[in-house]
Amino acid sequence: MSVRHAAASAANLALVAGFLGLSGCLGACAIGPGPEIGARAGLGCVDDSPECIQRRQVTLRHMVDDKSRSWVNEPPTPEAYASGVRLFAFKTKKKELSCDELKRGKLEADTAKHSVASLGNRLTPAQASRSVMLAGEVGRELQNEINRRCKTS
Incomplete structure (x- = not known):
């Protein structure tokens, strides 16, 4: 592994850890447990409470395991972007x-x-800064994948 690759991997891990520890409650965490508990509960939950971290992890696992990838076509909210869950799923x-x-x-x-x-x-x-950094990183990775295997028309 090159030094550059190792540094990029370390930066990615730091970014993941930062998102899992986000503070400031939004969406589902603001209203507490309710009907959103389950597959999508972590999309609006951005604080660093154990409950919200668990919600984000469950939501990410569900999205990654969803063979139909139905989440790809669901409209995201600003809170979903801030939670980082959808972007991590794309990544x-x-x-x-x-x-x-x-x-x-x-x-x-x-x-x-x-x-x-x-x-x-x-x-x-x-x-906000972490959200923008993650969005930029995921955007670059997806563009590289598009360039690698998708025909442009």
Whole structure:
């Protein structure tokens, strides 16, 4: 493993850890347990409480394990971008996604950079910065995958 690759891997792990420890409660965490408990409960949960971290992990696992990848076509919310769950799912599944799904993910990553700003003061500057960094990283990775195996027309 090259030094550059090792540094990139370390940066990725730090980014993942940062998202799993986000602070400031939004969406599902703000309203407490309810009907959203389950497959999508982590999309709006961005604080660093054990409950929200668990929700994000469960949601990410569910999305990654979903063979139909139905989540790809679900409209994301700004909170979903801030939680990082959808972007991590795209990042994790990029080698399995169709070209259309990759393009949708790339568009979503590009949109996430601007959508997070719409949350205003509901995110700390660090949370907003991490969200934008993750969106940029995922967007680049998806574009590389598109360039590698999708024909441009």
